[in-house]
Amino acid sequence: MLSSFSLNLMHQITGLLLEPVVWGLIFLLLLSLWETGLALGERWGGLQRLQASGDAARAAQQGKRRIERADFITRLCPMLGLMGTLIPLGPGLAALGDGELSILTTAMTVAFDTTVMGLLGGIIGFVLGRLRRRWYDQLMTQLEARQAADARPEQPLPSNREAA
DSSP states (O other): OOOOOHHHHHHHHHHHHHHHHHHHHHHHHHHHHHHHHHHHHIIIIIIIHOOOOOOEEEEEEEEEEEEHHHHHHHHHHHHHHHHHHHHHHHHHHHHHHHTTTHHHHHHHHHHHHHHHHHHHHHHHHHHHHHHHHHHHHHHHHHHHHHOOOOEEEEEOOOOOHHHH
């Protein structure tokens, strides 16, 4: 079985993680709001400018980078939310055993708040990722069709003699 030293060390490390988890969630929520603004800019002009430039490589690179950021938010927010849920529950349950309900209620409030923040960030990231995938797939299809049309040799128009 584990010694009391290792249990105390594990408890201390876990207790130190709550504040970085909360700050990480706040950062990721702000990042998801930033990404939402970028997505609106993409939808209402940015993708049209990329299409007009005809640069498929740049469009693919930008799309990949922005989709990866949305996927990062989608995966990381719920993980941090779960950590923020579980970390305060240990001391909260210990306080319940000592009859200190105010500590338990504080721990439960923190647990629920971090859960909601993590899920909200995950939802925003998921929606952004799905929309961006669709938008960049459509853009790449249009750019590839344009490149294929530009690569085809010009067909001469039939003259009147050939038509007769």
